Amino acid sequence: MPTIRIFNQEVYCDRGDNLRMVLLEKKVELYNGAAKVINCQGLGTCGTCAVDIEGAVSEPSAMEQLRAPLLKNRRLACQTSVLGDIRVKKYQGFWGLGKEEKTDKVPV
Numbered sequence: 429m430p431t432i433r434i435f436n437q438e439v440y441c442d443r444g445d446n447l448r449m450v451l452l453e454k455k456v457e458l459y460n461g462a463a464k465v466i467n468c469q470g471l472g473t474c475g476t477c478a479v480d481i482e483g484a485v486s487e488p489s490a491m492e493q494l495r496a497p498l499l500k501n502r503r504l505a506c507q508t509s510v511l512g513d514i515r516v517k518k519y520q521g522f523w524g525l526g527k528e529e530k531t532d533k534v535p536v
């Protein structure tokens with residue numbers, strides 16, 4: 429059972445689970461600010477679920493490859509399957525592409 433470390437907490441999922449769905453189900457603050465209500469619901473088109481990931485996950489999807497120049501080497505949680513233990517960092521800003529990492533679940 430893979431472990432996801434984010435915001436100094438651990439959540440667990442099954443191998444192959446979609447990262448966005450796991451985080452939302454576990455009430456982890458994946459989106460920043462208005463992106464909580466203004467997002468594409470996991471279609472891979474808005475980019476607001478961008479996160480930095482270390483660990484075993486699926487290869488970038490076609491949607492991520494299209495957005496690659498904008499993603500700054502980050503991944504779209506909605507396009508990512510968890511394949512093993514991972515560490516996830518969420519950054520500031522509407523799209524989560526800021527320079528400062530969010531350090532807790534408080535919305536920005």
Ligand code: FES
Pocket residue numbers: 467468469470471472473474475476477478504505506507
């Ligand atoms: S939720 Fe829109 S790109 Fe992931």
